[in-house]
Amino acid sequence: MIQFLAPLLVLAEEAVVEESGGIDLLLPETSELIAGFIAFSIIFLFVWKWVLPAADQALAARQEAITGKLTQAEDAKQEAESLLDDYKQQLARAKGEANEIVDDARQTADALRTDLVGKAEVEAESIRGRARDDAAAEKARAAGQIRDEVAALSLELAQKVVAGSVDESAQQTLVDRYIDDLGSLET
Amino acid sequence: MGADQRIDGYAAAILEVATAEDELARVGDELFRIARAFESSPELRDALTDPRLPTELKKGVIDDLLGSRTSALSVNLVNFVVGVGMSADLPAIADRLAERAAAKRNKVIAEVRTAVELDDETVDRLTSSLSQATGKDVEIKTVVDPSVVGGVVARVGDTVIDGSLSHRMQEIRETLTRR
Numbered sequence: 257m258i259q260f261l262a263p264l265l266v267l268a269e270e271a272v273v274e275e276s277g278g279i280d281l282l283l284p285e286t287s288e289l290i291a292g293f294i295a296f297s298i299i300f301l302f303v304w305k306w307v308l309p310a311a312d313q314a315l316a317a318r319q320e321a322i323t324g325k326l327t328q329a330e331d332a333k334q335e336a337e338s339l340l341d342d343y344k345q346q347l348a349r350a351k352g353e354a355n356e357i358v359d360d361a362r363q364t365a366d367a368l369r370t371d372l373v374g375k376a377e378v379e380a381e382s383i384r385g386r387a388r389d390d391a392a393a394e395k396a397r398a399a400g401q402i403r404d405e406v407a408a409l410s411l412e413l414a415q416k417v418v419a420g421s422v423d424e425s426a427q428q429t430l431v432d433r434y435i436d437d438l439g440s441l442e443t
Numbered sequence: 444m445g446a447d448q449r450i451d452g453y454a455a456a457i458l459e460v461a462t463a464e465d466e467l468a469r470v471g472d473e474l475f476r477i478a479r480a481f482e483s484s485p486e487l488r489d490a491l492t493d494p495r496l497p498t499e500l501k502k503g504v505i506d507d508l509l510g511s512r513t514s515a516l517s518v519n520l521v522n523f524v525v526g527v528g529m530s531a532d533l534p535a536i537a538d539r540l541a542e543r544a545a546a547k548r549n550k551v552i553a554e555v556r557t558a559v560e561l562d563d564e565t566v567d568r569l570t571s572s573l574s575q576a577t578g579k580d581v582e583i584k585t586v587v588d589p590s591v592v593g594g595v596v597a598r599v600g601d602t603v604i605d606g607s608l609s610h611r612m613q614e615i616r617e618t619l620t621r622r
Contacts, residue, residue, distance in 0.1 A: 400620070407619035411612050415592060419558075420607055422593040427559045430594040431569070434606040438572035443605065 450532050454539035456518050458547075461540075466516055471537075471544045473517040477509065478537035479586045490531040501525050545582045553581040556588040556596040556607075568619070573597055576604065 284292070422430070461470040481488055487508070491501050502522045509518050524533055541552045553573050557560070561569070566583055573581045577599050588596075593608035 293578070307550065312460070404620045407616055408577040410619075411616045415612055419589075419592050422558070422608070424559065427557070427593055428565070430606075430608070431561065431565055435565075435568050435572045437606060438576040438604070441576040 446532070449529070450535045450539055453524065453527075453529060453536045454543055455534075457540050458543050460520065461516065461544075463479055466514060467544055468546075469514055470517050470520065471541050471610070473513045474520065474537040475541050475584050476586075477513070477517070477521060478534035479588075482534050483588070484501075488531075491525055491533070498526050501530070523618055541584060548582070549580060550582040551577075551599060552579075553578045553583050554586060554598045555583050556591050556598075558587070558591045558593055560587055561585055569595070569597075573599065577602065605608045 457470070457474070458467065461467040464470075481491070488494065490504055505518060505521050505525060509521065521533070524530065524536060529536065538552070539564075545552045553570075555566075555569060555573075566585065570581060570583050573583070579599065580612060581599060590611070591607040592611055594606045594610075594611070595604075596607045597604045
């Protein structure tokens with residue numbers, strides 16, 4: 257095409273040189289206009305035919321990609337919010353359960369403590385009671401033992417005194433009384 | 444044969460021997476006193492029942508203790524009982540002999556324990572009173588037992604009539620210790 261346009265450019269330059277002067281100096285040559293028009297048209301066609309569709313396609317693809325990413329982002333955001341809600345709910349439930357567990361544990365501990373304290377008090381009272389009973393029994397036993405020993409010693413002494421004081425006459429009196437008493441046992 | 448039957452058998456044999464010798468009353472009385480001495484003397488009891496001592500030694504002890512104070516028949520009968528290894532049953536045999544001898548005369552034995560020896564008149568009164576009290580014709584065997592202290596303890600069969608000072612003191616002791 258350059259070879260085709262080259263003579264036109266030479267003719268145009270010659271015309272410029274010949275007619276240089278006045279308003280013609282400002283106006284382009286007709287050939288130059290034609291060539292410019294043709295070149296513009298070619299470029300316009302080229303752009304309109306290939307560049308614009310490619311650009312439109314690229315822009316559409318780009319828009320679609322952006323739209324897709326925006327949608328993904330929106331979905332991800334919704335998913336994240338959903339997850340966040342779930343987590344919050346789970347956290348709330350976990351907190352509730354934790355509180356319930358703590359409350360239960362506290363109640364159990366209170367009940368256990370109350371029970372243990374009660375049992376300990378009962379056991380302590382029982383031990384005190386047994387100790388009192390043992391002490392009383394030991395006291396009674398000691399008193400009884402002392403009483404028995406005193407009685408035994410007294411009786412032993414009395415027996416010795418009596419044995420020493422029962423002479424032949426007293427022996428006979430005792431036997432006679434026994435014989436008299438047998439009368440009351442007659443069948 | 445049980446121990447009770449053996450005791451009864453020996454008592455019956457001694458009864459027959461004493462009856463044949465016409466010394467039943469004396470032998471019965473002497474054996475009864477020997478039995479009481481046997482009961483009240485742990486040393487005599489241990490000496491006669493010790494299985495390690497030879498029989499001849501035991502017989503020697505009996506001869507020394509009884510020879511001069513009891514009849515020869517009684518000593519021989521005690522030696523016989525000791526010789527057959529029935530020393531521990533001597534009191535029971537003597538008691539059974541006394542019961543059999545009394546039963547032969549339609550009487551029952553009343554063992555009377557006192558702190559001092561009783562005179563014959565008191566024994567007669569006691570015999571009469573015990574017979575009336577028990578409703579049986581009793582024959583008294585007296586035993587001098589210082590532990591009685593005073594009064595009388597009479598045993599007729601399983602019946603004990605205790606009028607001793609030791610019994611009264613025991614009652615007082617029990618009353619004092621029961622409070």
